[in-house]
Amino acid sequence: MPVYYEDVEVGTVETNGDYDVTREEVLSFAERYDPQWFHTEPDRAAEESPYGGVIASGWHTAAMTMRLLVEGTLADAATVGAKGVDELRWPVPVRPGDSLHIENEVLEKVPERPERGLIRARTRTFNQDDERVFSMIGNVMYLRRSDE
């Protein structure tokens, strides 16, 4: 059964994981979309970067978080995408070898249109040491039940 706007409850918290971050994926994502040396050059990053080694592109971290969301909370959701995101933060870098999991909390429901509503939810991503590596507040469009 699809989860419609009416089915979502404020305060619901769901979790999903894990996503294993490989060195190969960190480098290949960064080479394609974010080719800055602290993402793509392991030797230089080990010597010169304040992080002591390559770290994942922040957009890669966002994308891995999305994968966990789609497999989790969004798997049965009747959504047609998101309007945007607020307060996106990368407090701790993601490194090759990390293992990520997420926590998603419904903050607010906004009855936007007759055929759909907006669900505001905070998504947090943590590494294997439970350090928060990513967080955002997403504004996701959910369809409403047409039979109501």
Next chain:
Amino acid sequence: MPVYYEDVEVGTVETNGDYDVTREEVLSFAERYDPQWFHTEPDRAAEESPYGGVIASGWHTAAMTMRLLVEGTLADAATVGAKGVDELRWPVPVRPGDSLHIENEVLEKVPERPERGLIRARTRTFNQDDERVFSMIGNVMYLRRSDE
């Protein structure tokens, strides 16, 4: 010459492009990171989606924007990454066949620490019809000149 915090001027506007969006890339990004049917199933999307066909994952749009930023404004910048992003929006979908360009405007400088400062900049991404498909305000950490 690297561009340090001191070299950045509020009000500077820079552009870069184009990024050609292929159907293959739209599908492969979505299959890996955002496997929702309106991103990954062209036939179903053509029939059932409010968008009339597959659209790129919003995170793919963000990643392509980042590529244009790294090739443009950030190419010579002495940065060590970003702390986060505010007001990220996807007002118009990106579709296979689109061609994207960006505009980046420096909004504010925040002298955060002795060794680095924060540059707040608005990045907007447009398609070939100059429709805005993406925007965000990034908070990028720039190093300061150590000889000053």
